[in-house]
Amino acid sequence: MREFTLPSLGADMDSGKLIEWLVKPGDVVHKGQVVAVVDTSKAAIDVEIWFDGIVGALLTEPGERIDVGTVMATILAPGEEMPAGPEEPVEEPVGEPVGEPTGEPSGAGGVRLRVSPAARRRAAELGLDLTGVLGTGPGGAITLADVDAAGAARAAPEPGTAAPTASEVERLEAASPAERPALMRQAIAAAMSRSKREIPHYYLAETIPLARAVAWLTERNAARPITERVLMAVVQLKAVARALAEVPGLNGFFLDGTFRPAPVAHVGVAIALKQAGLVAPALHDVAAKDLDTLMRELTDLVARARSWTLRSSELSDATITVTNLGEEGVETVFGIITPPQVAVVGFGRLAVRPFVVDGAVAAVPTVTASLAADHRVTDGHTGALFLAALHDWLQRPDEL
Amino acid sequence: MDDTELRDAVVAELRRIAPEVDADDLDDRRPLRRQVDLDSLDWLRFLLGLHDRLGVEIPEADYPQLSTLGEVVGYLRARL
Numbered sequence: 001m002r003e004f005t006l007p008s009l010g011a012d013m014d015s016g017k018l019i020e021w022l023v024k025p026g027d028v029v030h031k032g033q034v035v036a037v038v039d040t041s042k043a044a045i046d047v048e049i050w051f052d053g054i055v056g057a058l059l060t061e062p063g064e065r066i067d068v069g070t071v072m073a074t075i076l077a078p079g080e081e082m083p084a085g086p087e088e089p090v091e092e093p094v095g096e097p098v099g100e101p102t103g104e105p106s107g108a109g110g111v112r113l114r115v116s117p118a119a120r121r122r123a124a125e126l127g128l129d130l131t132g133v134l135g136t137g138p139g140g141a142i143t144l145a146d147v148d149a150a151g152a153a154r155a156a157p158e159p160g161t162a163a164p165t166a167s168e169v170e171r172l173e174a175a176s177p178a179e180r181p182a183l184m185r186q187a188i189a190a191a192m193s194r195s196k197r198e199i200p201h202y203y204l205a206e207t208i209p210l211a212r213a214v215a216w217l218t219e220r221n222a223a224r225p226i227t228e229r230v231l232m233a234v235v236q237l238k239a240v241a242r243a244l245a246e247v248p249g250l251n252g253f254f255l256d257g258t259f260r261p262a263p264v265a266h267v268g269v270a271i272a273l274k275q276a277g278l279v280a281p282a283l284h285d286v287a288a289k290d291l292d293t294l295m296r297e298l299t300d301l302v303a304r305a306r307s308w309t310l311r312s313s314e315l316s317d318a319t320i321t322v323t324n325l326g327e328e329g330v331e332t333v334f335g336i337i338t339p340p341q342v343a344v345v346g347f348g349r350l351a352v353r354p355f356v357v358d359g360a361v362a363a364v365p366t367v368t369a370s371l372a373a374d375h376r377v378t379d380g381h382t383g384a385l386f387l388a389a390l391h392d393w394l395q396r397p398d399e400l
Numbered sequence: 401m402d403d404t405e406l407r408d409a410v411v412a413e414l415r416r417i418a419p420e421v422d423a424d425d426l427d428d429r430r431p432l433r434r435q436v437d438l439d440s441l442d443w444l445r446f447l448l449g450l451h452d453r454l455g456v457e458i459p460e461a462d463y464p465q466l467s468t469l470g471e472v473v474g475y476l477r478a479r480l
Contacts, residue, residue: 218460221460222459222460222461225457226444226447226448226451226457226458226459227448227451229444229460231440231441231444232440233440233441272439274418274420274437298441299441299444299445302441302442302445303445327439327440
């Protein structure tokens with residue numbers, strides 16, 4: 001049995017009030033699932049659980065105010081029986097900071113880690129997640145030496161650590177708006193430099209006619225109220241996920257020298273943050289969701305990205321990225337892969353262009369879709385199959 | 401609601417989507433999406449905000465009539 005404790009949801013948070021449970025005893029929960037809503041001094045925050053299991057007992061009542069670190073629920077391993085008596089506290093990390101801006105990482109049981117300022121700075125430089133670092137200082141505090149040791153132990157660059165990771169984004173969220181642009185550039189510089197250093201990219205592009213998709217979407221939107229309107233960008237995202245299901249070699253991570261395909265496509269959506277760089281949080285399992293759901297989730301994701309309230313998991317589990325620079329008017333995007341992903345799909349501007357249809361030139365709405373992919377994992381042949389599949393899906397928008 | 405109040409309401413919705421916008425810098429006669437850097441999702445969120453606030457439904461087919469801030473205000477004026 002493990003204990004789920006109230007994590008620190010911000011540097012200045014030492015307690016919170018449970019608004020509601022989103023699970024009940026007996027529910028199966030998965031890492032990253034939102035299990036409770038907690039009111040902090042700033043906002044109502046979705047609290048995610050950080051391990052899999054089955055909800056045992058809920059120990060906190062809605063309306064109750066509790067301190068950070070308080071055991072809120074017991075979580076059983078699959079097959080485990082509810083224990084009869086009280087359990088010994090389990091000293092495992094069970095909470096991580098989520099959602100709200102947080103000044104410092106919190107660690108085991110939601111209790112804040114003790115870290116020296118110099119150590120925190122060094123960890124930030126190294127892109128090191130402090131929750132995994134063993135502290136040898138007074139009271140278990142993490143010192144500069146501990147961080148250096150952990151950095152050295154990470155001999156080969158760890159997958160994902162050079163990309164703007166969840167912990168880096170938390171650092172960004174904690175920063176003042178004036179500091180963010182510089183920090184954001186550092187994070188992007190680290191991820192993109194690593195990508196260009198390590199990943200042998202190949203690039204393909206295809207101009208895809210969208211006459212059918214435009215007509216279909218225009219008609220669909222005209223028949224619905226503004227609140228149910230869907231954008232072409234959402235149709236494109238769904239088509240990418242569908243095509244990936246047919247050509248799975250582009251969806252997953254390159255880790256420890258091997259490609260690990262992902263079972264479903266969590267599509268990272270590049271979102272420009274106006275004067276402060278970009279983030280690419282994930283829309284989860286895109287192929288399984290209808291367009292209305294995806295539109296709602298995309299709208300929510302963009303709003304939260306711009307207000308710096310993304311969830312940590314959204315920033316770490318994208319299996320591929322889609323970037324849409326057509327809005328800015330460019331024809332074609334030549335993407336750079338975000339490690340440890342192995343591909344990025346780009347869409348240029350949707351515009352009416354001369355295009356040959358049935359042997360004659362016609363004015364047709366088209367878009368140039370591009371693919372940048374990791375040549376260690378796939379060859380151009382696979383990339384071409386993907387773009388062909390994408391092309392086909394975009395001719396059948398009603399089946400998406 | 402007079403034209404000034406209506407313009408203020410439109411600018412308030414715009415600032416909800418793009419907080420960096422300085423209302424004094426907006427030119428009512430220049431294309432809005434170019435001045436404010438709105439992508440198509442921003443634009444839709446802006447129209448949704450106007451819909452919630454003013455109850456005006458703006459079909460996609462009318463987008464070409466809504467290029468400038470002045471045109472947006474005029475369009476809404478005619479439908480309030």
